Amino acid sequence: MSALSDPPALAGAANGPSSRAAASLALDGVHFRHPGGRAVFRDLRLAADPGEFLVLLGPSGCGKSTLLNLLAGFLAPDIGTASVNGHAASPEMPELGYVFQQPQLFAWLSALDNVRFGLKMAGRLAPAAQRAKALDYLRLVGLEDAAGLWPHQLSGGMRQRVALARALAPEPALLLADEPFAALDAISRRRMNEELLRLWAALGQTVVFVTHDIEEAIFLADRIVVLGRAPAGIACELRVGLPRPRRLLETSRHPRFLALRDQLLERIAHVTESLA
Numbered sequence: 001m002s003a004l005s006d007p008p009a010l011a012g013a014a015n016g017p018s019s020r021a022a023a024s025l026a027l028d029g030v031h032f033r034h035p036g037g038r039a040v041f042r043d044l045r046l047a048a049d050p051g052e053f054l055v056l057l058g059p060s061g062c063g064k065s066t067l068l069n070l071l072a073g074f075l076a077p078d079i080g081t082a083s084v085n086g087h088a089a090s091p092e093m094p095e096l097g098y099v100f101q102q103p104q105l106f107a108w109l110s111a112l113d114n115v116r117f118g119l120k121m122a123g124r125l126a127p128a129a130q131r132a133k134a135l136d137y138l139r140l141v142g143l144e145d146a147a148g149l150w151p152h153q154l155s156g157g158m159r160q161r162v163a164l165a166r167a168l169a170p171e172p173a174l175l176l177a178d179e180p181f182a183a184l185d186a187i188s189r190r191r192m193n194e195e196l197l198r199l200w201a202a203l204g205q206t207v208v209f210v211t212h213d214i215e216e217a218i219f220l221a222d223r224i225v226v227l228g229r230a231p232a233g234i235a236c237e238l239r240v241g242l243p244r245p246r247r248l249l250e251t252s253r254h255p256r257f258l259a260l261r262d263q264l265l266e267r268i269a270h271v272t273e274s275l276a
């Protein structure tokens with residue numbers, strides 16, 4: 001995977017980075033249960049400031065994907081509100097970029113056209129510029145050579161990276177990412193973490209990112225929210241406070257990184273034990 005010397009948004013500056021301000025978001029007094037299921041959230045409260053990088057951790061089944069779906073407006077709270085920029089969350093929000101836990105690519109479109117799709121829908125760029133931008137984002141995720149491949153010709157990790165490129169290409173003011181790097185090998189995952197932070201520093205979007213990887217969480221986040229057993233909601237929150245820009249090697253040796261890792265391991269063990 002080759003890293004870019006400039007994030008695509010800067011390389012494509014003639015088209016301008018996202019003209020939208022970063023989004024604020026809030027879940028307020030949210031109660032939610034899936035139809036026929038048990039309660040996932042009771043009186044959940046969570047807010048993020050514009051431009052904040054929020055990471056969600058928590059055991060399997062605690063409600064991380066459900067929380068993202070509430071923020072995206074794919075699900076509606078039974079009680080309470082989910083809002084983005086002060087308006088009820090809705091999948092039609094122009095601010096929204098979503099990377100699903102299971103990458104959902106269009107089987108009838110090439111990797112390039114999958115990435116181009118959102119740009120085409122936004123209608124802000126001419127076809128040649130859409131193509132150039134889609135290629136920039138494929139390069140960002142290390143897949144410029146796979147532009148012409150169909151989804152069935154891609155590995156699981158490649159599909160995940162195409163899905164990430166597709167969500168990033170329209171430069172959304174709000175990026176919701178559900179374990180986007182879970183299928184990547186360790187080296188690619190580290191590179192993608194650095195690339196994502198570089199892009200975020202350039203575009204300043206609000207990010208809510210789900211992971212099971214504690215070190216990834218600390219490396220990326222401004223704030224980490226640990227969810228407990230459903231419907232417990234938030235078990236604890238930590239401000240990361242590590243200096244930026246972050247580089248994996250230096251950051252992962254920082255004494256605060258090591259202290260946060262121990263603290264999180266302890267808290268997550270506690271949350272997980274309470275599930276047993």
Ligand SMILES: Nc1ncnc2c1ncn2[C@@H]1O[C@H](COP(=O)(O)OP(=O)(O)OP(=O)(O)O)[C@@H](O)[C@H]1O
Pocket residue numbers: 034035036037038040058059060061062063064065066067101230
């Ligand atoms: N469509 C659905 N219908 C009924 N129950 C559901 C549905 N989707 C999720 N659930 C339930 O809601 C709870 C939270 O699920 P969710 O997918 O949000 O967990 P998660 O934290 O994302 O887990 P993982 O880390 O495994 O992805 C679980 O108990 C799950 O069984």
Ligand SMILES: [Mg+2]
Pocket residue numbers: 064065066101178
């Ligand atoms: Mg999930």
